[in-house]
Amino acid sequence: MIREARPDDIPQILAFVRELAEYERALDDARATAEQLHTALFGPHPAAFAHIAEDDGTGEPVGFALWFLNFSTWKGVHGLYLEDLYVRPEARGGGHGKALLATLAQICVDRGYGRLEWSVLDWNEPSIGFYKSLGAVPMDEWTVFRLTGAPLAALGTAGN
Template sequence: MIRTAVLDDVPVLHALVRELAAYEKALDEVVASEDQLREALFGERPAAYAHVATAEEGGGEVVGFALWFLNFSTWRGVHGIYLEDLYVRPDRRGGGHGKALLAELARICGERGYERLEWSVLNWNAPSIAFYESLGARPQDEWTVYRLTDGALVRLGAAGERLGA
């Protein structure tokens, strides 16, 4: 079953984010707290949204999640969904939870007139790549993702201040 995340899901969502980071060999990069996640999802001005996959048995235990936010295409002139994280616990994979989460986001896109559902996947994650391609998703090989964080982000921001930005 897929449902919109609720405030009481924040602790398990935080735990799942950490599990995903461990799977991606980047647990040491997770600095977000439960409070930050709670504010991002349920604060006065939510910055992101989440859906959870629950097990039919076991009282509806949360076994996976999708965390997403809106992006905008200047070429299409409409919003889309950027899927920040999709994760299903390893012992629950193969049960259709990941597909159901993606299908719910695709449904939302259709309902709201969004024309894109996009995400990134690590190049080494062959099982996920095969899964996404089985759904009809195609890699955008002509694009390379860039990121500024930490010191580089601070330095560029300081340069912007000096330049009167």
């Protein structure tokens, strides 16, 4: 079962985020707090949205998807960017990841969004194979760039 996240899910979402960061070999980079997630998901101006996958038998949360809107100037419509998709190892293969993605795809269809996109680490072959099996295609001609930390601060203050 897939459902929208609720405020009382924040501790579970934070645990999933940390488990995902550990899987991606970047646990030290997972610094979000419960307060930050609560504000982002449920504050006066939500910047992100989340869905929870629950085990059909027990009702226990086994995974989540956290996403936000982007916008295509070429298509003139929003898209959905999937920031995190995670299913606990013991629940993988049970259809939860596909159900989460299907839920997000349905949101795109229902709202007229032009695309659903996400990033995946190059070494994560199991996920890449799974995404390709759904019809997703890698954007090989695009390279993701990111500014963080001191370079972000330097550029942000360069024009002041």
